[in-house]
Amino acid sequence: MSENIKVVMAKLGLDIHWRGAVALTRMLRDQGMEVVYLGNQFPESIVRSAVQEGADVVGLSTLGGNHLTLGPKVVEMLKEQGLDDVLILMGGVIPPEDIPKLKEAGIAEVFGPESKIETITDFIRNNVA
Amino acid sequence: MLNIEEGKIKQFLQQNNPYALGKLLREIENRPESSHRIMRFVYGYGGKAHVIGITGPPGVGKSTLIEKLAGHWAEQGLEIGVLCIDPTSPFSGGALLGDRIRMQNLTESDRVFIKSLASRDAGGGMPIYAFDMIKLFEAFGKDIVLVETVGTGQLEFRISEVADTVALVTGPGTGDAIQTIKAGIMEIAELYIVNQSDRPGSEETVRDLKMMVSESVGKRWVPPVLETTATKKRGITELSEELSRHKKYLESSGLWQERRRERNRKFFTRLLFEHCWQKINKHINHDQEIRDKISQVEQEKCDPYSLLHEVLSATLKIDG
Numbered sequence: 001m002s003e004n005i006k007v008v009m010a011k012l013g014l015d016i017h018w019r020g021a022v023a024l025t026r027m028l029r030d031q032g033m034e035v036v037y038l039g040n041q042f043p044e045s046i047v048r049s050a051v052q053e054g055a056d057v058v059g060l061s062t063l064g065g066n067h068l069t070l071g072p073k074v075v076e077m078l079k080e081q082g083l084d085d086v087l088i089l090m091g092g093v094i095p096p097e098d099i100p101k102l103k104e105a106g107i108a109e110v111f112g113p114e115s116k117i118e119t120i121t122d123f124i125r126n127n128v129a
Numbered sequence: 130m131l132n133i134e135e136g137k138i139k140q141f142l143q144q145n146n147p148y149a150l151g152k153l154l155r156e157i158e159n160r161p162e163s164s165h166r167i168m169r170f171v172y173g174y175g176g177k178a179h180v181i182g183i184t185g186p187p188g189v190g191k192s193t194l195i196e197k198l199a200g201h202w203a204e205q206g207l208e209i210g211v212l213c214i215d216p217t218s219p220f221s222g223g224a225l226l227g228d229r230i231r232m233q234n235l236t237e238s239d240r241v242f243i244k245s246l247a248s249r250d251a252g253g254g255m256p257i258y259a260f261d262m263i264k265l266f267e268a269f270g271k272d273i274v275l276v277e278t279v280g281t282g283q284l285e286f287r288i289s290e291v292a293d294t295v296a297l298v299t300g301p302g303t304g305d306a307i308q309t310i311k312a313g314i315m316e317i318a319e320l321y322i323v324n325q326s327d328r329p330g331s332e333e334t335v336r337d338l339k340m341m342v343s344e345s346v347g348k349r350w351v352p353p354v355l356e357t358t359a360t361k362k363r364g365i366t367e368l369s370e371e372l373s374r375h376k377k378y379l380e381s382s383g384l385w386q387e388r389r390r391e392r393n394r395k396f397f398t399r400l401l402f403e404h405c406w407q408k409i410n411k412h413i414n415h416d417q418e419i420r421d422k423i424s425q426v427e428q429e430k431c432d433p434y435s436l437l438h439e440v441l442s443a444t445l446k447i448d449g
Contacts (some may be wrong), residue, residue: 004159004222004274009231029223036226038233045236049229051147052242054155082148 005128008055010038010046012071012106013063013101020113024059027117033124043070047077055086058127063092068101075086075106085129132160138167142268147242150269150280154244154262161258162319170259178267179376182292187280189300190324192231193359194368195275201365202273203240210346211235211243217250224248228277242271252285253287254279257403260291260396289317290395293388294375296320296368299338302330319352319375322368326356337436339350350378398417409444419443 009025011018018039025035036053038046050058052111058069071090078086090102091111099110109123133156141149156163183191183344192213199209213228224247235241244262248254255278278288289295297318321338323331338354353371357364379385414417419440425431 004249006155006158025225029218029225030221032221032223034217034224036245038236039228039230041233045233047149048236049243050153052154052244054151054158070210078130 002012004031004056005056005124007035007124008038008046008050008053008060009035009056009059010049010061011040012046012060012062013042013064013066015062015066015074016040017061017092018118020057020058020063021061024091024117024120028121028124031097031117031121043073043077046074047081047083050078050083050086051081056082057087057089057124060090061091061092062094065113067092067094068098071102071107072105073085079106087124087127087129089120089124104112133163133166134162135166135170138170139207142170145269150242150265153265157258157261157265158246161256164258164261166398171261178271178274179294179372180263180292181274181372182276182278182288182295183298183380184278184295184318185298186300186303187323189298189303191277191298191358192228192281192355194298194322195228196232196235197359197362198369198372199235199241199273199275199364200238200370203235203238206434207272208238208270209241210263210269210271211241211277212262212266212274213243213252213277214248214256214259214279215245216279217247218252222249242266242269248279255287255291257396259361263291278330284358286317290392293379293385294319294372296322296372298322298324299334300325301328301334303334312424314364319350320368320371321352321354322357323354323358324357326364327358327361331356348366349382350375351441410442412444413440416443 007028009021011021022037025037032128036049038049041049046058058074060074067090075088078084078088087108088106089109089111090107093113094110102110108127111120138153157167161200172320182397183195185191195211199211202209213226214226215224215226217224226245226247228245229243232243235243246256246259246262249256251257259276259291263274263276276288276292295318297320299322301323305429323338335354335356342354355364355368355371357368379388422431422436422439426433426436
């Protein structure tokens with residue numbers, strides 16, 4: 001049972017739209033991953049949880065417009081903690097013009113509402129260090 | 130990812146920070162065989178953590194109770210490790226580890242370290258390396274280690290093999306459930322907690338439990354029955370005091386040492402069992418003659434006992 005992928009999934013900040021994050025959590029579980037669901041958390045707590053859990057992947061869900069401020073902050077704080085090999089993904093409703101900025105900041109990929117579960121899991125499997 | 134090097138292990142143990150603990154725990158979780166490399170260094174570090182098992186049926190508030198307890202102790206300056214075990218799906222092998230969502234306030238504290246663990250294919254709901262993880266928490270200087278089991282039925286008694294104190298959490302109106310757990314977990318719990326005590330039926334559950342506990346006449350430790358409402362932080366101080374009282378009882382009665390010795394012995398036996406089985410199984414899979422014999426056993430052309438002795442004499446000869 002080695003090499004189980006561990007995902008830490010969070011609702012970013014105060015954004016309450018939890019259904020997508022929970023649905024994805026369950027789908028990743030059904031794909032054989034071990035997913036820690038945090039609920040709503042701010043970057044500091046997300047990073048602390050990722051350190052404690054030994055996350056391979058951090059998933060950030062937001063539909064609340066905080067992606068450009070809080071998203072890059074998670075990347076930055078993970079690096080500060082020495083976790084520079086964690087795959088950071090974002091999902092939710094994010095304007096296409098913001099995606100390049102997020103990627104530049106270190107978010108590996110952004111998945112919108114139409115994303116297929118296979119696309120997400122393939123991306124994770126191909127990119128986990 | 131490469132196997133962790135010895136130098137790195139020593140370095141992590143010396144660093145003694147959350148990053149290092151996180152890395153070592155993850156190493157064991159990801160590749161349980163790395164315990165062989167890590168644990169030989171951990172045993173020298175000792176540790177005196179009070180290991181408390183929190184067990185009980187799903188949905189009675191174990192995680193919420195742990196949040197309040199750990200928060201209470203963290204405020205007193207204690208260092209807390211929490212190990213939360215949730216079930217692995219028998220279909221996909223994946224798991225949803227959802228205990229942290231009840232412990233959100235704890236992620237703001239530097240004194241509390243939470244590790245979520247999937248049960249994987251462990252018998253008794255407790256992977257063998259959970260024992261190693263508790264030892265790691267101790268080596269990193271935790272004062273208290275809380276272990277939350279999967280929601281229990283009847284099989285999840287292994288918590289008593291890793292904890293100094295086992296607390297069984299239940300909820301109001303579970304009279305029938307208490308009857309069913311009577312034979313298994315009833316025997317291992319040192320504390321009974323009726324959580325969600327603001328709900329109807331709490332008094333009856335407490336009464337039932339007290340009646341059961343009163344049957345343990347002649348025992349030196351009579352398990353207390355406590356009422357809590359974790360969401361409202363009610364009964365937490367009393368619970369924490371009773372848990373400390375049990376620790377003192379273990380120490381003054383000499384049971385603390387005795388139990389730890391027993392625990393170490395049981396762990397070794399389990400380790401031996403699992404590794405012998407793995408070795409024998411590997412041997413069987415590579416030995417065509419034995420596999421043929423097994424198919425004879427399937428067809429009742431050969432009796433299983435004769436084959437057993439054949440396999441044993443064959444495998445015990447292979448070097449360790």
